[in-house]
Amino acid sequence: LMGAPARVICRIGAVSVPATVRSSMLMECISPTNPPGYVNVEISNNLQDFSGSGTLFHYHMVSVLQVFPHFTSQLGGEELTITGTNFMQPHEGELYCLVGTSNPVAARWESATMVTCESQTTRQVGPVPVSLMSNERNGNETVFKSTTTLVFVERPHVAAIVPARGPVRGGTKVTLSGVLPTGVSDRCFFGSTLTVPKLRSSSNYECF
Numbered sequence: 001l002m003g004a005p006a007r008v009i010c011r012i013g014a015v016s017v018p019a020t021v022r023s024s025m026l027m028e029c030i031s032p033t034n035p036p037g038y039v040n041v042e043i044s045n046n047l048q049d050f051s052g053s054g055t056l057f058h059y060h061m062v063s064v065l066q067v068f069p070h071f072t073s074q075l076g077g078e079e080l081t082i083t084g085t086n087f088m089q090p091h092e093g094e095l096y097c098l099v100g101t102s103n104p105v106a107a108r109w110e111s112a113t114m115v116t117c118e119s120q121t122t123r124q125v126g127p128v129p130v131s132l133m134s135n136e137r138n139g140n141e142t143v144f145k146s147t148t149t150l151v152f153v154e155r156p157h158v159a160a161i162v163p164a165r166g167p168v169r170g171g172t173k174v175t176l177s178g179v180l181p182t183g184v185s186d187r188c189f190f191g192s193t194l195t196v197p198k199l200r201s202s203s204n205y206e207c208f
Contacts, residue, residue: 011050012057013039034059060086064146067130074155076121082107082130083114084146094135098143099150100128107132124152154179176205 008019010029019029027043041057042050064084072078080097088095089109096104097117101124107115115132127149134142159178166172176188176197187194188207198206 007047008043008045009047011040011042011044016044019043031057031059036061062086062088062132062134062144064130064132064144064148067148067150070149071151071153072119074122074125074152076119078119079116080119080130080150081114081116082132082148084132084144085113087112087115087132088134096133096135098129098131098133100124100130100152104133119150122152125154127151171208174207175200176207177203179203 008021008027009016010019010027011017012029012031013034015032015034017029017032019027021027036059038056038058041055042053044050062085064082066083068081068083069078072080080099082097087109089112095107095109095115097107097115098104099119100122102120102122105117105120107117109115128151129146130148130150131146132144134144157178158176160176162175162177163172166174174188186197186199186205188197188205190207195207200206
């Protein structure tokens with residue numbers, strides 16, 4: 001192999017591709033597109049005669065199925081769990097989460113069916129697609145697109161409080177308006193004391 005590196009090729013299934021000789025015991029080639037399943041892999045150093053080792057390479061389908069939670073804040077900092085099939089292990093390459101138009105974020109491999117990553121601060125609002133990208137050891141990048149979406153909820157803020165004062169004994173009904181969260185864990189905080197709000201509309205709360 002070392003004597004004629006320019007003539008060394010791999011045959012993966014029925015397709016021949018160029019190979020790069022790294023040493024007398026190591027060579028690399030890039031797999032071509034192929035349907036899922038097993039194919040033979042052989043090599044040649046004269047473009048005609050191939051090895052007969054019977055080595056097999058398995059093509060499998062990588063898919064992204066779901067992301068949890070389905071809703072997250074524009075503020076970022078929340079752990080996203082992405083489930084699917086055939087996620088590559090860390091020794092095979094690196095995985096990144098692609099969330100809408102945000103920059104890729106390094107994913108943590110948990111298993112062949114689950115990875116996690118952290119949501120980033122963004123200006124995106126509403127549903128955005130979630131995909132995975134692999135950065136393999138040979139430097140090739142592959143994006144595994146999906147129809148899964150994550151919904152960015154606009155950053156909450158309070159525009160008005162009516163009334164703006166009340167007695168020290170508490171019990172004042174206070175109406176808050178603005179861009180408000182609508183989840184099951186929403187709370188109103190008066191200083192460090194919390195109360196459970198009553199949702200009147202998507203932009204109007206009542207707290208006591």
